[in-house]
Amino acid sequence: MGEVILTMKGIDKSFPGVHALDHVDLEVRRGEVHALMGENGAGKSTLMKVLTGIYTKDSGTITYEGKEVEFHNPKEAQEAGIVIVHQELNMMNHLTVAQNIFIGREFMKGILIDDAKMNEEARKLFRQLGIDIDPAEKMGNLTVGKQQMCEIAKAISHEAKVIIFDEPSAALTEAEIEELFKIIRDLRDKQLGIVYISHRMDEIKVITDRVTVMRDGGYVGTLITADCTKSDIINMMVGRVIYEEPKTHSMVAPDAPVVLKVEHLNAGKMVKDVSFELHKGEILGFSGLMGAGRTETARAVFGADRKESGDIYVNGKKVEINSPEDAVKCGIGYLSEDRKRYGIVVGKSVAENSTMASLLDFVSGLFIDKKKEVEVTQKYIDRLKTKTPGVDQLVVNLSGGNQQKVVIAKWLVKNCDILIFDEPTRGIDVGAKSEIYHLMNELAAEGKSIIMISSEMPEILRMSDRIVVMCEGRKTAEIDIAEATQEKIMHAATLR
């Protein structure tokens, strides 16, 4: 490790309603790979966006190569030598590799672009990195791994001094990761400063020299990787004080029947051999980090995405679910994490949204029985304590929490006994949150069975009777609430 090249000190950033970064520090030296770790929403990406000028910081200082700097956009940061290799690759698939690398600063011969020179320069870069890629190949024909190598080559061609890798290994195969690590070590030996963001604990141990941990927008600490254990890092990541009382034991009767059984479910790249059972009256928490495949599992069970294999049993009977329609017939309701896109029609009234899934029950003759619709809607407004001036209010005018209640009403009207809540309190303020929790507990007590996908650890511990933990498409743990701890869950969520 060489001298310090980049210091971020006391970085503070607030968005309306969220204190995203609370006096965060980060120090990167030349010739080190510095891991940046934290749960979803810990503020890692926000910090990097502040660094590269996508966000403006509220306070704090950034010192780069001994001078205080402030970048106003990624291009300025790039010109200074700070480059991000993004998780979602920023590539133009229809252009060649060389054309991508030199986009915006083409070599010219008069008014014409000198593609031959660009290919030559790209070839030099690849040779320097020890990568075998044809610069004249179309970017779209490369594997994700090779595309990432091209991004790195592009970063280097900008004479980068600090390269930030944002979850680079998420989409790579084992062999590609090996190649990536080789390149990263090379870059480190060339005295570049490297920031490595990843959830994979094992990788952190292998590739990084130091690790900085963030939690809930705050700075927790920096350790020398070689001197700490996996548990040390996990403890730092989850070591928060939980104010809400976690559940201490399961509320489900030991002899409660299994209402939903999923066996060996496979769907796409994100769901691999997932099996679980859901009991009557149970709240089953699904925990895991971003990209663990929880939503994908729920969507496959619900029939929203195609599944390759796997059996689903509802109340002990095997069922074929190939579309959401099939799922709803089996009594399964899905409350999407993206309410506005999949849950409600914002421009329609509370009544119209409440009866949307079961409209046929409200038709008499050719017309919709408005009276019945109003009656039933009002019943659920009262029961869920939805705050709305009336059944005719447009859903767009309700608060997030009340919108969520309308979605719940929709599935209750449809008589769904199995409810899948995907991030039920995302974008909902604290007061409404506890109301939703209360409601879910009530529903469970009445005998409804709930699957709750949540990225918030306190929420998982407070609500679940049992917890399924997923990591990269696989179920890695199933923990009874009586034995669940943050550390156990995080351990299972970062198994790779």
Place this chain on the structure above:
Amino acid sequence: MQTKKSGNAFTNNPVVRAIGLQRIVVVLAVILEAVLFSILSPKFRQYATVVSILDYSYYISFMAIGVTFCLISGGNDLSVGTGMICYALAGGFLVQQMGWPVWAGMLVTILMGLCFGTLNGVMVAIMNLPPFIATLCTMLITRGFGSIITGGMAVSWPSRKGVGGWFRSLFKIIGTGESIPKGTIIPVGFAIVLACIIIMTIVLNKTRVGRYIIAIGSNKEAARLSGVNVVKYQMMAYIISGFFAGLAGIAYSATFSSSVAPGTGAGLELDAIGGAIIGGTSMTGGQGSIIGTLLGVFVMSLLKTGLPYVGLQANWQQIITGIVLIVAIYIDVLKNRKTAH
């Protein structure tokens, strides 16, 4: 090196790869069309038919070259059909009613195209309107504007024998018996089209303008983050389209002796867009070629010329054009589904 390519011996053949499978298929389609019409109608087999096919191909080609740039940028331009007529009306009106020289009328025609192209560019690139809607509105505006300029009257550009009739010889030389035998037709317009094809192929593949238009159509956000001025180059695509709609207006006025009528032109843009898509330009942006577009245009112009010979008049032509377009777009959709993972 590991790539995702797959295919059979034919599609992996280096010659086939170099020319492009799609282009080979389109050439075969053109030949098949010609053979089919020749068999069904003996009258089709004559030189006059070739001239007629070319006459149609000129203005469609020009529109299609411009539209290809819009499509590659990830947009579209529906205004080229009515626009072309509007610009030709404006230029022709000045020549016929105001006594302007023909060259000035031609200049105005192209300038009008540039203006409306810029308008489209402003709406799409700066105001961020969806290209489909923005250019659909321009389609209406140009149709109305053309009528207003001429007071609802049709406009006749100078006839071949009239003052300024020389401009018709830009596209078609008809022998007068002096140096060229009387009645012999030389379709010189094809040379102009070819020149444009070559120039625009270079612009698309070898200049910043073309490179950035492809980049924007491929991944606009990535282009922006790479420091490409996406507003400027997205606008450029529409300005190019406007310029070529102007050229198309001139070609239309020069090749057809009938007058240019206000209120017409709607639907012609589909010949151009269809030609581009048949030629391998993608509706989703990022890919396309000018040569492919030319080949696609010939598919369309052969249809236009050939269908009347086999007894299928205007209404049937529209139905068949519609079906051809559906097939071409569906092939494009399938192609993109295959490349998306």
